[in-house]
Amino acid sequence: MKLIGKSALVTGAASGIGAAIAAAFAREGARVAGLDVKPSACEVDVRADVTEESAVASAVEEAVRRLGRIDILSTNAGIAIRKPLDELTAGEWDRVVAVNLRGVFLVSKYSLPHMHRGSSIVHMASGVALVGTRNRAVYTATKGALVSLTRNMALDYAGRGIRVNSICPGFTRTPLTENLFSDPVRTAAFTALHPLGRMGEPEDVARAAVFLASDDAAWITGVALPVDGGYSAGHAADI
Ligand SMILES: NC(=O)c1ccc[n+]([C@@H]2O[C@H](COP(=O)([O-])OP(=O)(O)OC[C@H]3O[C@@H](n4cnc5c(N)ncnc54)[C@H](O)[C@@H]3O)[C@@H](O)[C@H]2O)c1
Incomplete structure (x- = not known):
């Protein structure tokens, strides 16, 4: 067991990748x-x-009251909208940015005072932060920003001995992507984007999160780790 004695705060823990x-x-x-x-x-x-902000502050305080401290923060709460940029309303843009980016900022801000040397933060970015994907402008922008935020936080908190990394999953079977998995044509097209021949399961991503959260990754900070069956490595087709 790699995380004995540690306390973790996990956002988005009710579903999909965060639950895993x-x-x-x-x-x-x-x-x-x-x-x-x-x-x-x-x-x-x-x-x-x-x-x-006030709800996040209270929830983090309650978690710390019950757990004593935070050794691991894993941020997974996120939403997606599949639309080209010119069809997005300003309200849709603001909501995706608010959940995917402001949410990570707020949870990190209120968790950091309870973290210490040896603590680890793992943000859930996305493979679409590394490889352009059509019709996902605002989602992709927020995930790209998380990769930048990861590097900046890694530098800012290295002196306190707190590591900050992110994971960039390929397309993974969760309620967020269930419409994609229910369509065999789209499932085949998405599968073909992953050279290892399948899309991800939440457990594939969870195993990487355990590694980055654990002391096995004690000298790793500031990275965006693709966990994606090769999605970000390039085109799978033999052209
Ligand atoms: N599924 C994929 O293919 C995939 C790929 C790359 C990255 N991701 C990222 O992984 C993370 C988890 O995605 P998932 O596929 O498990 O989705 P999901 O919809 O199954 O789970 C998301 C969870 O976040 C919670 N949530 C949403 N908005 C919230 C808010 N404002 N405040 C608090 N909680 C909120 C939901 O209640 C839900 O429990 C997201 O950040 C997503 O962008 C998913």
Whole structure:
């Protein structure tokens, strides 16, 4: 078990990748608080909309009160809109930026005072931060920003011994992507984008999160790790 004695705060813990990460952290011996708008199966369940500052501050305080401290922060709460830029409303743009970026800022801001030498932050970016993908302008922009934020936070908190990394998953089977998996034509097209011949399962991403959160990654900070079956490596077709 790689996370014995550690306490973790996991956002987006009620569903998909965040739920798999919360379960994997617990299996590895960590005590886990899940922060989501929906109920999670975590030992400690705190609720907040990550875009609302006072709600985030209270939820983090409650998690710390129950867990004692935060050794690991895993930010997964996120939303996506599939539209070209000119069809997005300003409200849609603002909401995706608020959840995917302001939410990560707020949760990090209120968690950092409770973190210490040896702590680890793992942000959930995306493969689309590394490779352009059509009709996802605002989602891609927020995930690219998370990769930049990861590097900046890594530098800012290295002196305190806090590591900051991100994961860039390929297309992964979760409620966020269920419409894609229910269409066999789109499923085949998406599968072909992943050279290893399949899309991801939440557990594929969770295993990487355990590694980055654990002391096995003690000398790794500031990286954006693709976990994507080769999606970001290039075209899979033999041309
Ligand atoms: N599924 C994929 O293919 C994929 C690929 C790359 C990156 N990601 C990223 O992984 C993360 C998790 O995605 P998923 O596929 O598991 O999605 P999901 O929809 O299954 O889970 C997202 C979770 O975030 C929570 N959430 C959403 N808005 C929130 C808010 N304002 N405040 C608090 N909680 C909120 C939801 O309640 C849900 O539990 C997201 O950041 C997503 O962008 C997903």
